Amino acid sequence: MTVAVRRRGGLPEAVPSxxxxxxxxxxxxxxxxxxxxxxxxxxxxxxGESFGIVGESGSGKSTVLRAVxxxxxxxxxxxRIAGDAVGPxxxxxxxxxxxxxxxxxxxxLHPRHTxxxxxxxxxxxxGLGDAEARIERVLRDVGLGPAFxxxxxxxxxxxxxxxxxxxxxxxxxxxxxxxxxxxSALDVSVxxxxxxxxxxxxxxxxxxxxxxxxxxxVVAHMCERLAVMNQGRxxxxxxxxxxxxxxxxxxxxxxxxxxxxxxxxxxxRNLETFD
Amino acid sequence: MTGAQPLLTVEDLRVEYQTRKGLVRxxxxxxxxxxREKVGIVGESGSGKSQTGRAILRLxxxxxxxxxxxxxxxxxxxxxxxxxxxxxxxxxxxxxVLQDPKFSLNPVMTVGKQIAEAYRAHAELDAGAARKxxxxxxxxxxxxxxxxxxxxxxHELSGGMGQRAMIAMxxxxxxxxxxxxxxxSALDVTVxxxxLAILxxxxxxxxxxxxxxxxDLNLVASFCDRVLVMYAGRxxxxxxxxxxxQAxxxxxxxxxxxxxxVDQPTRELAVMRRDPAxxxxxxx
Numbered sequence: 001m002t003v004a005v006r007r008r009g010g011l012p013e014a015v016p017s018x019x020x021x022x023x024x025x026x027x028x029x030x031x032x033x034x035x036x037x038x039x040x041x042x043x044x045x046x047x048g049e050s051f052g053i054v055g056e057s058g059s060g061k062s063t064v065l066r067a068v069x070x071x072x073x074x075x076x077x078x079x080r081i082a083g084d085a086v087g088p089x090x091x092x093x094x095x096x097x098x099x100x101x102x103x104x105x106x107x108x109l110h111p112r113h114t115x116x117x118x119x120x121x122x123x124x125x126x127g128l129g130d131a132e133a134r135i136e137r138v139l140r141d142v143g144l145g146p147a148f149x150x151x152x153x154x155x156x157x158x159x160x161x162x163x164x165x166x167x168x169x170x171x172x173x174x175x176x177x178x179x180x181x182x183x184s185a186l187d188v189s190v191x192x193x194x195x196x197x198x199x200x201x202x203x204x205x206x207x208x209x210x211x212x213x214x215x216x217x218v219v220a221h222m223c224e225r226l227a228v229m230n231q232g233r234x235x236x237x238x239x240x241x242x243x244x245x246x247x248x249x250x251x252x253x254x255x256x257x258x259x260x261x262x263x264x265x266x267x268x269r270n271l272e273t274f275d
Numbered sequence: 276m277t278g279a280q281p282l283l284t285v286e287d288l289r290v291e292y293q294t295r296k297g298l299v300r301x302x303x304x305x306x307x308x309x310x311r312e313k314v315g316i317v318g319e320s321g322s323g324k325s326q327t328g329r330a331i332l333r334l335x336x337x338x339x340x341x342x343x344x345x346x347x348x349x350x351x352x353x354x355x356x357x358x359x360x361x362x363x364x365x366x367x368x369x370x371x372v373l374q375d376p377k378f379s380l381n382p383v384m385t386v387g388k389q390i391a392e393a394y395r396a397h398a399e400l401d402a403g404a405a406r407k408x409x410x411x412x413x414x415x416x417x418x419x420x421x422x423x424x425x426x427x428x429x430h431e432l433s434g435g436m437g438q439r440a441m442i443a444m445x446x447x448x449x450x451x452x453x454x455x456x457x458x459x460s461a462l463d464v465t466v467x468x469x470x471l472a473i474l475x476x477x478x479x480x481x482x483x484x485x486x487x488x489x490x491d492l493n494l495v496a497s498f499c500d501r502v503l504v505m506y507a508g509r510x511x512x513x514x515x516x517x518x519x520x521q522a523x524x525x526x527x528x529x530x531x532x533x534x535x536x537v538d539q540p541t542r543e544l545a546v547m548r549r550d551p552a553x554x555x556x557x558x559x
Contacts, residue, residue, distance in 0.1 A: 056463035057434070158320075187319040187490065192533035192544035199543065214463065221535035221544070244537060259464035260537065262497030268472035271465055 020083030022047045022176055022208040023068065028077035030063050037063045038075070039232040047082075047175075050202065050209040052219035054256070055229035061212045064229075065178050068210070069100045081176065096126060099169035103181035105161035109153040115139075115164050116149045122172050134171060141204075142167045143197060159190035166197065170205070177202075179211045183218065195222060216260045220244060228253045230274055281308035282452050282484045283331065286345035290326045290508075292338055301326040301339075303508035304556060309452065311482045313475075315495035315516065317530075318505035324488050327505070328454045331486075332365050348452070367397040370445035374457040376437030380429040386437075387413075387425030390444045397448040412443040416473050435466035442473060452484040453477070460489065471498055492519070492530050504530075507554035526553050 021044040030038035038060040045051040055061040067075040070090035079086050081097055102108040109118060119135045128134065136146055142163040153161055162182065169177060182198070183191040195218065202209060211222055219226050220240050227234045228250070236250040248254050252274045258267050290302040302323040307314070318324040326335075333353060335341045346353040351364060365371075373379050381389055390412065391405035400408060406425075413421035416439040429437055438458060445453060455474065459467035475498070477483045489495050495502055496519040504512040504527045512524040522528050532545035 056465065188492070188530060189319065189533045189547040192535075193546055195535065196543050196546065217535040217537050220537045220540070240540075244540065246538075255465060257537065259468050262493050263468065263471045263475075264497070265472065265475065268468045268475075271468060 019047060020080070021045055022049070022082055023051075023210060024078070024080040024083075025064070025068065026078040026080075028064060028067060028075055028079070030060070030067055030072055030075045032074070037232055038067070041077075041229070041232075041234055043227055043234065043237065045176075045208055045210060047208055048206055049225065050211065050223045052223035052226035053210065053212045053229060054214065054216055054219050054226055056214060056256070058231075059229040060232040061229045062180055065100070065180050065210060065212045069098065069178050070094065071100075092126065095122075095174075096172045097174050098176045098178065099172060099174040100178040100180065101162075101165050101169050101182045104185050105158060105165050106153070106185070108165055109161055109168075111153055114150050114152055115144075115156075115167075118164060118168050119171050122168065126172060128172075138167045138171045141170065141201065143193075157190075158186050159193055162186065162190075162194050163197065166194075166201070170201065173205075175206070176208045176210070179209060181213050182211070184213065184215065191218075198222065216243070216257060228256065235274075281310045282349060283309040283486075284345055284347045285327075285331070286343060288327065288330055288343040288346060289341070290323070290330050290335060291340045291342075293340075294338075301508055302330060305505075305508075305510055307503055307510065307513070309484045309486055311478070311484050312501065313478050313485045313487060313499040315499035315502040316486060316488045316505060317490065317492050317495050317502055319490060319530075321507075322505040323508040324505045325456050326508075328371070328456050328486060328488050331454060332369060332371060333361055334365075334371075366393065366445075366450075367448045368450055369452045369454065370448065370450040371454045371456065372438075372441050372445050372458045375461050376429065376432075376434065376441050379441055380437060382429050384428075385425065386427050386429060386432065386440045390425075390440065390447065393444050394447045408447050409443070412447045413440065415446075416440070416443045417469065418443075433466075435462050435470070438462060438466075438470055439473070442470065446477060449481070450483065452486070454486045454488070456488040457490070458487075459494075460491070467494075492527075493534065509554070509556065511553060524553075525550065 024044040026042050028038055028041045041064055053061045053064060063072060066072045068079055073088045086094060116135060119138065120131050123131045123134060135149065139146060139148060144160065144163050183194050186194060201207060211219060213219055220243055223240055225239050227237045229235065230252050235252050236248060238248055242248065246257060248257060255272060286306050288302055288305045292299040292301060305327055316324045316327060329335060330341050333341060343354060348364065348369060351360065387409050390409040394400050394405040394408055410421045410425060413424050418424045418439060424436065424440065432440065459470050462470065474485060478485050487495060487499055496516045499516045502514055502516050502519065503510045506526050512522060512527050514522060522531065529547040533547055535544060
């Protein structure tokens with residue numbers, strides 16, 4: 001198991017006594033013209049861990065993830081992947097270690113490319129041979145048979161499309177997977193299937209997850225630790241046990257937790273605004 | 276049921292579409308009543324829940340066919356009513372709020388003007404009275420600065436504010452029944468809570484009836500009085516919201532089990548095994 005993990009993840013063979021975190025973000029700021037979207041965010045995620053970032057719309061949670069993925073260039077601070085600092089522009093090797101799954105499988109797959117072409121493209125870019133076997137293996141891995149290989153996105157259900165998106169991310173055998181609301185566009189029964197798939201893949205491939213979502217229940221199910229963001233800052237970092245015991249320190253987190261448990265007349269009357 | 280006379284009676288409602296691939300039966304024999312209460316319709320995509328909501332207002336495209344044994348709203352027979360009568364019913368006595376205010380509001384007209392226009396058309400108010408009522412309603416849906424919102428364009432408002440503006444527009448004509456199709460699904464949980472509180476007040480305060488269409492079983496259970504669970508165009512189970520835990524139908528049980536929960540950790544979520552029998556219509 002561990003041998004396979006290292007080979008797939010491309011981790012250094014000699015593991016130092018205190019391994020560097022898989023992902024380290026130090027004092028990240030992101031500005032879009034006048035908008036200061038991320039204001040000094042720092043966190044670190046150890047190898048094999050699943051870390052959640054939750055917050056409401058506009059909290060900056062997706063912006064943090066996109067900056068890590070190299071999709072926002074206007075950030076400052078430091079991002080380190082397994083100890084190596086990355087700059088605003090990413091080299092090709094970066095994407096073999098870090099991959100991302102997006103929210104909307106309808107938008108993230110090219111409508112006129114077959115599943116085969118979607119999966120073959122990253123292999124070609126990175127000059128990896130053995131495409132045939134790799135594509136078949138990754139399709140099996142995400143629970144789609146070889147029958148799906150030559151289908152177009154419109155011939156797939158929402159859940160199958162998200163499986164293809166996961167396969168596209170995994171085909172380069174990355175060690176860090178960035179997940180941006182991976183199940184919010186899906187029905188609950190399909191969400192359960194995709195979350196189970198991600199849990200299994202993480203265990204089998206020793207993956208590290210950073211999961212961004214507005215859904216506290218999904219984070220509680222998938223992650224060991226989480227950061228709660230509001231107005232571009234991390235309000236609180238806590239373990240899932242603390243969340244489950246309903247004992248967040250910050251009033252903002254407590255209110256978010258209360259609101260996610262369903263409608264409550266009393267709670268609705270006492271909502272506060274946090275600026 | 277509350278009261279002897281329900282507001283809305285739906286009996287054996289069917290919506291069908293003739294497509295190139297054959298007949299699609301979106302709603303297949305749905306029967307229910309709504310009084311002055313909060314009724315939730317829950318189901319996954321394709322279950323027919325939105326089609327049911329639209330069929331009540333006869334908002335079915337020309338390619339569709341709507342049939343029912345009965346579709347009655349108070350004294351109006353919605354099946355037999357002519358278009359003129361339907362126009363009076365729509366927006367005035369039965370109002371509808373859809374999921375995304377971005378698509379329901381006109382982007383090149385200020386929010387206030389749109390709301391006032393709706394009141395002038397349906398409540399026959401003059402311009403001054405319509406403006407005044409619009410400002411009152413914007414305050415009633417807890418906008419902090421009704422004047423500023425009145426003069427804003429839709430893109431200048433957040434999702435929550437846009438949705439509250441839609442609700443203000445729909446409720447200014449004092450409808451007897453509101454059909455809300457995923458009204459809070461695009462909103463943050465805390466904003467969702469505020470919008471639900473407004474709807475709750477309207478049902479309890481004004482005696483309005485509410486049909487709340489949603490995919491979120493837990494939300495519906497915490498908010499509504501009764502829940503109808505739809506699957507493949509049929510109501511497979513009807514229960515009191517407080518008795519959701521005792522759901523008998525395997526589909527309802529499966530939906531509940533598939534939901535991750537903050538308070539109940541599981542290693543693996545239950546995956547639904549669909550039984551073709553759920554989609555079958557009962558014989559006779």
